[in-house]
Each structure stands twice: as structure tokens, then as C-alpha cells.
Amino acid sequence: MNQGGIGAPIDGEASVTGAQIAEVVTQQLEAMLSAGNYDGVKTLLKPVQPVDIAESIGNLPLILQALAFRLLSKNEAIEVYEYLDPAVQQSLLDRLRSGEVLELVERMSPDDRVRLFDELPAKVVRRLLAELSPDERRVTAELLGYEAETAGRLMTTEFIDLKEFHTAVEALKIVRRRAPYTETIYSLYVTDRERHLTGILSLRDLVTADPESRIGDVMTREVVNVQTDTDQEEVARAIQRYDFLALPVVDREKRLVGIVTVDDVIDVIEQEATRDIYAAGAVQAGDEDDYFQSNLFAVARRRVVWLVVLVLANGLTTKVIATNDDVLKQVVLLAAFIPLLIGTGGNVGAQSSTVVIRGLSTQRIQTLGLLKAVFRETIAGALLGLLMLLIVVPFAWWQGQGPLVGTAVGISLMCITTLAATAGASLPLLFHRMGLDPALMSAPFITTATDVAGVWIYLKTASWLLSSMAN
Structure with a gap:
């Protein structure tokens, strides 16, 4: 330019x-x-x-x-x-x-x-x-x-369709005549008298074909297509997988009714990625307007719903601490390691959920298998707990001037990271299995859940150790 x-x-x-x-x-x-x-x-x-x-x-x-x-x-x-x-x-x-x-x-x-x-x-x-x-x-x-967000709603009806009996010369004339009124001319579709999709050929194939050859002889009969009710995310994945410039859309009778072009798919990918990122951050996606151009009341409204849920869920953490205050009264130093443990658990859970949600989005996780994916994250969580244990436990042992705090922190750290990784992997998969958006199982929600479980594990472990030492 x-x-x-x-x-x-x-x-x-x-x-x-x-x-x-x-x-x-x-x-x-x-x-x-x-x-x-x-x-x-x-x-x-x-x-x-x-x-x-x-x-x-x-x-x-x-x-x-x-x-x-x-x-x-x-x-x-x-x-x-x-x-x-x-x-x-x-x-x-x-x-x-x-x-x-x-x-x-x-x-x-x-x-x-x-x-x-x-x-x-x-x-x-x-x-x-x-x-x-x-x-x-x-x-x-x-x-x-x-329906909204389907191939039918996304497609355009401006495409070029040819017949098998057309010669290459006749087809080129049709392309020249209709090119100004179509979305793309690089993918040409072949239909029968009832408009059923029977083949496809590229403009390159048409230009290089013998002028007198029939379209039916040079076209490809195996055509990848989607139906009008196919979800737009599946359409985007199909175009991405096969590197198409356009994808034909057929109705239930296999009649060609439109095409989805790659420029529209790019918009879909951006839209879906934005929604997933908002959901993962516990922010309602809202409409398709620019989030940063929305007024402050709309911004607050979108965030407050999840925040209220998370505040109520965090109330369970307070309840767990309150019901185990006798342990903290005996060893006050135990309270100093609560932020470290729940922070570590929350981060591990958020990492696992991010990996799994992204794997579902790209469909890479299906290759591994859902159960294997959860097991893999569980083992990863245990390994992370072991590595963190080697760093944290000596410090906790030294601060506690004895084995109680260090042992409680070490056991809890292993349990919390393993549990957090398992929850972070399995909960999005559960939502996916239920037909819900796995991104709704956001990192803040998983973090809150692991906070509650982590505090309970930590204080119960410390209580058990105190009882054992007393006996």
C-alpha cells in the first residue's frame, strides 16, 4: 500500500x-x-x-x-x-x-x-x-x-456454484460474470440439479484444466462440509484443521446453501477466545461490545456476580478456621503458613484448569484421553508438592523450632497440591461432560475451592499431630 x-x-x-x-x-x-x-x-x-x-x-x-x-x-x-x-x-x-x-x-x-x-x-x-x-x-x-452462533448464521450466500457438465471454458465465463458479486472465487462448488453438493475445485484447478474438459472430471468429490446448525466453534476448527479459505454449508438434505469464509472465522476465534478468557477470570462476557469502552456500572455488574459467589465461598474458609481455633491457640505459628498453603494450592489448581480448558478448546486433550489427562495432572501436582516441600519444610521447621509446624506444612503441602491439580483438571472436564462451557469453571472458583479444602487439611493435620505428640 x-x-x-x-x-x-x-x-x-x-x-x-x-x-x-x-x-x-x-x-x-x-x-x-x-x-x-x-x-x-x-x-x-x-x-x-x-x-x-x-x-x-x-x-x-x-x-x-x-x-x-x-x-x-x-x-x-x-x-x-x-x-x-x-x-x-x-x-x-x-x-x-x-x-x-x-x-x-x-x-x-x-x-x-x-x-x-x-x-x-x-x-x-x-x-x-x-x-x-x-x-x-x-x-x-x-x-x-x-440460531445464533451457528454456521447458518455465520455463512454468506454469495458463492459460485457450477455443474458437472460445464466445460472449463464455460465455467471460467461463469466465474468472470459472477466474481464481482461473490465473497470469494478461489473455492468453486459443484452442485446437481437439486443443488446437492457433489464436488469442489479451486480456481487454480479450473485455470490449469484442459479448456474442453468437464468439471465433473477435474473436481474433487470428497468435500468437507458443515451443516447449518453446526456450532461456529466447530466451523472454525474445521477451517483451521484443513487450511481452507472457505467451507461449504449444507442443509439437512445436503443442499448447498452458503459458505463460511476464513475472515469470518478469525472473528469467531477472537470472540470465543475473549469469552473464555473472561470466564476464566470470573468476569461475565456480556455483549460483544468493547469491554474497555463500557461504562463503569456495566463493568461492575459483570464482575460482581462471580465476586459475590466467591466471597460467600470464602466464608467457608473463615468457618473452617473458626471451628479449629483451638489448634491455632496452641500453636499460633500455624496461622503464619495458611496464606502460603492456600496460595500454592490455588496457583496449582489455576494452572491445571488453564491447561485442561485450553486442551479442550484445541481438542488436543481428546488424543490423550480425559482420564489420562486427570491422572497426569494429579501426578504433576504431587511432584510440584514434593519440590515445594523441599523448599518450605526446612524453613517451617526452623521457624517452628521443632517438628510440629514443619511436618504439618509438609504433609498438607503434598495433599493440597495434589488435590488442587486433580480438581483443576477434573472440574472443567465435568462441566464439559455436562454440556456446559468448561471455562465457567474459572481459576478464581477453583482457587476458592482449594482454599477451603487446603485450610481444612492443614488444620486437621496439625490437630492430628498434636494429639499424636500428646499421646
Whole structure:
């Protein structure tokens, strides 16, 4: 991309990142719009990639966003609009004239239009649907009819399908004619008269084939596909596994109804990873808006639910300590090692849960086997406990000026790390088996559970040792 229209490279570097380009464009764009230099804006944006233009417009003050967007050519405006954040898209719909809005929505790709409609109020969606052309309205209603986060909702209906009886020359003519209106031309699909998917070939195969050869002779009949109700995570894994640029989607009768392209899958992977990270940190994922642009009340609301649960669960730790206060009264130094033990157990449990949840996400853990995975983490927890024991016990023995504290810490440390690793591995697997998101078994929850168990083990061990020494 020629960057001459957006200023010199930043800090003398030979190249700049997309974020840096957007930052420079935003600064120059705001200055030109404020000065009324609209011809300069058009010259500035001409060499810039649509995704960078979208980010730059999104960074502008609200009053300037619509003005900058109106200065784009029609074709460029459609492409830029699809890269805008949902909040900016909605803001522009409110600020643009109804005719501009209708043209914008009409010319969007069906899958991008559906994602926009998912963010809009139902009343606005009904109005826009009613104003679409019959063909676009039918396609949009069809996609909206599929369940959220499935292949049917994610797919686009803009693809090229051929027939087995077409020659390579005829097929190339079809590709040239339909290319401007399709999402991708690199994967071509073959269907029969009832639109059943019968084969696939790449554009490379078509171009290099003998001009008079039939498509049925050069296509591949074994086609990897997904159904309309396939979960979007499975679609993403299939594209990742086979390195596809697009994946065909069929209905229950095996008719080809759409394709999912790799750019949409990248968005899915980011979305699912964000949800898992939020869940692992005991934060409700909420809607698809930017977490850092949410107001503070929304941020607090998302965090408070799990925090209340964890506070109540931690109350059990207090209860365990209170019911064993006689042990602490006899040996006060025992209390000094409680944070060390529960902290170690919590960290080990969090590590095990992270490994297992990631293994489930990538499906690598199925290769090992679920029971073997739990056993492996249990052994790892025991080994970690042994290594920690070699460091902590001598110190505890020295601080306690005798065997009681050191022995209690050593036995408890081994038990706690083993238990924490087992719980951290097995609880996410249990959630997975129950059909729930394993990431919901978050690290804070596992940490809290191991805290309660760890304190109970530690104080009961110390009590047992005191009784043994007394006898």
C-alpha cells in the first residue's frame, strides 16, 4: 500500500503498523474536517486501506464521523462500513439520511448485514427489512432464521456454484460474470440439479484444466462440509484443521446453501477466545461490545456476580478456621503458613484448569484421553508438592523450632497440591461432560475451592499431630 498520502513513516521507521497508520490518519482527518478541507480528505483517504479508514473514522468525534463517511465513494463506503465497530455503525445509521441508510444496508454482504441487524433494535430491523429489495430481504430473513452462533448464521450466500457438465471454458465465463458479486472465487462448488453438493475445485484447478474438459472430471468429490446448525466453534476448527479459505454449508438434505469464509472465522476465534478468557477470570462476557469502552456500572455488574459467589465461598474458609481455633491457640505459628498453603494450592489448581480448558478448546486433550489427562495432572501436582516441600519444610521447621509446624506444612503441602491439580483438571472436564462451557469453571472458583479444602487439611493435620505428640 502506498502510504504517501498519510504522512511520513513514524519516528523514522521504514514501515508502520496498521494501528500507527490509523492514528496518523485520524489526526490529519480531524484537522482537515475541522478546517473544511474536504478535497484534502478525499486525497488523504484514497491510498488508505478500508480497515484503517474504519478505525480512523471510529476514533473521530461523533459529530465528524458521519461527515467523514459521506466523503467516501459509494463502493468504498460499503467496504469501510463493514469494518466499523457495531456502535459506530449504529451511530452512522442514526445520522445518515434514510435513503443513504437503505442503499448502505442493501449493498452489504448478507452475512455482514445480519451481524449488523443483530446489534440493532428489533423495531429498526423490521423497518430496514421491509425496505430491502425482495431478493435481499429473502436472503437476510433466511440467515436470521438460523440460531445464533451457528454456521447458518455465520455463512454468506454469495458463492459460485457450477455443474458437472460445464466445460472449463464455460465455467471460467461463469466465474468472470459472477466474481464481482461473490465473497470469494478461489473455492468453486459443484452442485446437481437439486443443488446437492457433489464436488469442489479451486480456481487454480479450473485455470490449469484442459479448456474442453468437464468439471465433473477435474473436481474433487470428497468435500468437507458443515451443516447449518453446526456450532461456529466447530466451523472454525474445521477451517483451521484443513487450511481452507472457505467451507461449504449444507442443509439437512445436503443442499448447498452458503459458505463460511476464513475472515469470518478469525472473528469467531477472537470472540470465543475473549469469552473464555473472561470466564476464566470470573468476569461475565456480556455483549460483544468493547469491554474497555463500557461504562463503569456495566463493568461492575459483570464482575460482581462471580465476586459475590466467591466471597460467600470464602466464608467457608473463615468457618473452617473458626471451628479449629483451638489448634491455632496452641500453636499460633500455624496461622503464619495458611496464606502460603492456600496460595500454592490455588496457583496449582489455576494452572491445571488453564491447561485442561485450553486442551479442550484445541481438542488436543481428546488424543490423550480425559482420564489420562486427570491422572497426569494429579501426578504433576504431587511432584510440584514434593519440590515445594523441599523448599518450605526446612524453613517451617526452623521457624517452628521443632517438628510440629514443619511436618504439618509438609504433609498438607503434598495433599493440597495434589488435590488442587486433580480438581483443576477434573472440574472443567465435568462441566464439559455436562454440556456446559468448561471455562465457567474459572481459576478464581477453583482457587476458592482449594482454599477451603487446603485450610481444612492443614488444620486437621496439625490437630492430628498434636494429639499424636500428646499421646
